Amino acid sequence: MQRRDFLQLALTAAAFAPLAGRVGAGVSDPWSAAFAAALEERPWLLGYLGCEDRDYSATAEVEGAWPSALAGRLYRNGPGLQELGGWRYRHFFDGDGLIQAWHFEGGGQVRHKARLVATRKLDRERAAGRRLLPAFGSLPPSVEGVTGADDLNVANISVLPRKEGLLALWEAGSPWALDGETLAARGPVTFSPETRGLPFSAHPRLEPDGQLWNFGYVTGADKLVLWHFGADEQLRRCVVRDVPRIGIPHDFMVTARYLLLVLPPLAVAADGEGALIDRLQWDPQRATRVLVIRKSDLEVAAELELPAQWIFHHANAFEDGAGVIRFESARAPDPGLMTQHFRDLMRGVDADATAASSRWYRYRIDLAAGTVREESLDDRLVEFPAILPRHVGSRHPEVVLLGRDADRMAPHRGLDQVCVVDTGGGTWSGWRYPDTQLPEEHLPVEGADGSRWIVGTALDWSAGRSLLNVFRLDDVAAGPVASARLPYALPLGLHGRFLAA
Numbered sequence: 383m384q385r386r387d388f389l390q391l392a393l394t395a396a397a398f399a400p401l402a403g404r405v406g407a408g409v410s411d412p413w414s415a416a417f418a419a420a421l422e423e424r425p426w427l428l429g430y431l432g433c434e435d436r437d438y439s440a441t442a443e444v445e446g447a448w449p450s451a452l453a454g455r456l457y458r459n460g461p462g463l464q465e466l467g468g469w470r471y472r473h474f475f476d477g478d479g480l481i482q483a484w485h486f487e488g489g490g491q492v493r494h495k496a497r498l499v500a501t502r503k504l505d506r507e508r509a510a511g512r513r514l515l516p517a518f519g520s521l522p523p524s525v526e527g528v529t530g531a532d533d534l535n536v537a538n539i540s541v542l543p544r545k546e547g548l549l550a551l552w553e554a555g556s557p558w559a560l561d562g563e564t565l566a567a568r569g570p571v572t573f574s575p576e577t578r579g580l581p582f583s584a585h586p587r588l589e590p591d592g593q594l595w596n597f598g599y600v601t602g603a604d605k606l607v608l609w610h611f612g613a614d615e616q617l618r619r620c621v622v623r624d625v626p627r628i629g630i631p632h633d634f635m636v637t638a639r640y641l642l643l644v645l646p647p648l649a650v651a652a653d654g655e656g657a658l659i660d661r662l663q664w665d666p667q668r669a670t671r672v673l674v675i676r677k678s679d680l681e682v683a684a685e686l687e688l689p690a691q692w693i694f695h696h697a698n699a700f701e702d703g704a705g706v707i708r709f710e711s712a713r714a715p716d717p718g719l720m721t722q723h724f725r726d727l728m729r730g731v732d733a734d735a736t737a738a739s740s741r742w743y744r745y746r747i748d749l750a751a752g753t754v755r756e757e758s759l760d761d762r763l764v765e766f767p768a769i770l771p772r773h774v775g776s777r778h779p780e781v782v783l784l785g786r787d788a789d790r791m792a793p794h795r796g797l798d799q800v801c802v803v804d805t806g807g808g809t810w811s812g813w814r815y816p817d818t819q820l821p822e823e824h825l826p827v828e829g830a831d832g833s834r835w836i837v838g839t840a841l842d843w844s845a846g847r848s849l850l851n852v853f854r855l856d857d858v859a860a861g862p863v864a865s866a867r868l869p870y871a872l873p874l875g876l877h878g879r880f881l882a883a
C-alpha cells in the first residue's frame with residue numbers, strides 16, 4: 383500500500399464515531415443514580431464503580447512467604463474512569479485506561495502504583511470537565527467530531543512492556559507509550575510514518591525468540607492489519623488485507639508458520655444511531671470464520687468455517703507435527719456478555735449471564751483436509767486463559783484460567799476460581815476465592831530460578847481493598863503462598879503482563 387492509502391485507512395478507523403452535535407447535555411444522569419442505589423444493595427458492584435481521577439500509590443501489606451525468586455513488575459490495565467462531570471459511561475469497556483504497576487522488590491516488599499493514561503481524549507475531557515467524545519458502548523449527551531481513531535483512544539485493555547517503556551493497548555487505534563516507572567503518558571506510538579494511526583490490537587503475541595506479531599481491524603473499511611516486529615523490536619512488516627465482514631475480533635494466535643484469526647458473525651452496520659455497540663449485528667445463521675494466514679507472506683492460506691460462536695480469548699495455538707493446528711479457547715454461544723451484560727452492570731442491573739458465558743473448547747485444523755473441528759472440554763464457565771510466555775506458538779503443558787462451576791452462582795455472580803488445566807491429561811485443579819472477593823486475570827509466570835508461579839489480583843469488595851495473590855503453578859489447589867493487600871479498592875481490570883526483574 384502507498385502511504386496515502388494507509389493514511390486514508392487510519393482516518394476510516396474513526397468511521398464508528400457518529401456525527402457531532404447531539405442535544406441533551408447538562409441533564410442529571412439516571413445511570414449514575416441507578417448505579418449508586420444498586421451499589422448500596424449489592425456492594426460487590428464496587429468492581430464496576432470506576433476509579434477516582436487521581437494517582438494511587440501504596441506499599442502493600444504482605445502476608446505469607448513471598449517467593450524469593452519472584453521479582454519484577456506486574457503491569458495491568460483496565461477501564462478506570464467511568465464517570466466524569468456527573469455522567470456515567472453506559473458500558474464497562476469504555477472507562478479510560480487505568481494502568482497499575484505491582485513492583486515485587488525482593489524480600490517480600492510489594493509496592494503499587496496506579497495512574498490513568500492521559501490520552502488526548504482524557505486530556506480534552508478533563509479540561510472540559512465532561513465527556514466530549516463517543517466511546518464503544520456509550521454516547522455522551524453531546525459529542526464533538528473526530529479526525530481519527532486515536533481521538534477516541536482510551537488505551538484501556540492491556541499492556542506491553544518494551545525496551546523504551548510500557549505500551550498501553552486499546553484495539554481500534556495506536557498503542558499509547560508510557561514511562562514504565564512513573565506511568566506518565568508520552569503519547570501514541572508511530573512505528574513508521576506509513577503506518578501512523580493504524581489499529582494495533584490489545585492481544586499481540588510475543589514469541590519466545592522475541593518476535594512480536596499483532597493484528598488490527600478497521601471495521602468501517604473491512605480491513606485487516608497485520609504487524610510483524612523483529613526481536614530487536616523494529617517493525618519488519620505491516621500489511622493490510624481486505625476481509626469482508628471483519629467485525630470486531632478481539633484476539634488471535636500464532637503457530638510456528640501461521641497466524642490464526644477467528645471471526646465471529648458479528649457485523650457492524652455502516653450507519654445508524656447510537657454508539658458502535660448499537661450498530662453491532664449478530665447473525666447466528668452465519669458461520670464463524672477461521673483465517674489461517676501464512677507468516678511467510680502474510681497471505682490467507684485457508685478460510686474455514688465453524689458454527690456461529692463468540693470468542694474473546696484464545697489460550698494458544700501450535701502445530702502438532704502431523705500438519706494439524708490445535709488451539710483452545712473460551713467459547714461463548716453469542717456476544718451477549720459484551721452487548722448486554724457489561725452494559726447492564728453499569729446501571730447496577732445484575733442479570734444472570736450464565737447462558738452467554740464462555741466454556742472451554744478445543745479446536746483442530748487439518749489444513750490438508752481443509753477442515754476445522756471443535757470439541758467441548760468442560761462444562762465450567764471460563765475466561766482469561768493464559769499460558770507461560772515460553773510456550774507461545776508451541777505445545778503448552780497447561781493453561782491458567784478463571785472458572786466457575788456451572789451449577790454454582792457466587793454472590794457476586796462472577797467467576798470465582800483460579801484453575802490450572804493440564805492439557806496433556808485433561809485434568810483440572812483449582813482454588814475457589816472467598817465469596818467476598820472477585821478475582822481478575824491470573825497469569826502463570828516464572829521466577830529467576832525457573833520456579834513456576836501464578837500471580838493474580840482480586841477485589842475484596844467487602845473490605846474495599848484490592849489484593850494480589852501468588853500461587854504455586856504446580857499446586858494451585860493449596861491456595862496462595864503469599865498475598866499483598868492494598869489500602870484501597872481499584873475497579874476490576876482486564877489484562878496484564880509480568881516483566882521479570
Ligand SMILES: [Fe+2]
Pocket residue numbers: 539584585632694695876877
Ligand atoms: Fe482481551
